[in-house]
Amino acid sequence: MTVPTLSLAYRPEIFTKFPHLIAAQSLRHGGVSPAPFTSLNLGLSSGDERKNVLENRNRFFNNLGFQPEDIALSYQVHDDKVLVATQPGNYEGYDAIVTNSPGVFVGVSIADCTPILIYDSSSNAVAAIHAGWKGTMKQIVSKTLQTMTQHFGTNPVNCFAYIGTCISECAFEVDADVADYFTSDYKRWDSEKNKFFVDLKQANFSQLLKAGIPKEQVEVSPFCTVEHNDNYFSYRKEGKKSGRMFVVIGQRTNR
Structure with missing residues (x-):
């Protein structure tokens, strides 16, 4: 499976049956940021020039069909707090945002952590989750x-x-201080590298299924930020000068 190298975003197939829904994960192409943030860097705290990031955000959001002022975002802190957003804006301290308001889009920023989007087809509620x-x-x-x-x-x-x-699991090597939080279902020991490898996709997939979402209603990206670094930013691979991607979801108002 390949990602078109000039696309600004990947749109999950699982949501295409809902035409009133906008959902996407940004790629690293089509922006104005120079190296090392090449090129669609959406992170204001990445060290890139602010004007570049704002232009990139305009391009990304306009490409999806809405404006930057329509989205609710939070400064993320690697915790488990969930914001119920009734209006767009910039918040702080939340790693998940939910809403059921048409025209309000929710998003999270990522560079290696697991992004999850959820859509409730009954209530039309949506969620964007940042899961490191x-x-x-x-x-x-x-x-x-x-x-x-x-x-x-x-x-x-x-x-x-x-x-x-x-x-992905093949690239997420950790020591015991992290691996000890995960059961053997989601980690493996590599005796040659003397490291554990943790599978965040599988761990979050299991949470979705345990919560009651049918397996056939979950799409899992086959790509890895480290292995497919030509299309995605990776903090693990690129270091502090890595750009940031967004995942966003929300309902159109003109249904």
Whole structure:
């Protein structure tokens, strides 16, 4: 499977049956940022020039069909807090955002951590989740679905989900201080490298299924930010000068 090298975004197939829905994960192409942020860097805290990032955001959001002022974003802290957004804006301290308001788009920023998008086809609620190893360990996916149930009456059986491109198991090597938080289902020991390897995609996939989302209603990206670094940013591979990607989801107002 290949990603078109000049695309600004990948649009998950799992959501294409819902024409009123906009959902996407950005790629690294089509922006104005010079090396080392080449080129569609969307992260204001990455060290890139602000004017470049704002232009990149304009290009990305306009390409999807909405404006930067239509999105709710948060400064993420690798925790398990979930924001219920009723209007767009910039927030702080949340790693998941949910809404059921048409015209309000929710998104998270990633560079290796696992992005998850959820759509409730019954209530039209949506969620964007940033799940690093800490958020995964703290069950942020499960807590997001619980929040959707509490506020929107969500039944997971009606939900569709996308686990986006992140660092894959083959590249996510960690020491015991991280690996100890995960069961053997989601990690393996490599005796040659003397490291553990953790599978964040599988760990979050299991949370979605345990919450009640049918397996056939979940799409998992086959790509890896490290292995497919030509299309995706990777903090693990590129270091502090890595750009940032967005995953976003929301309902059009002109349904």
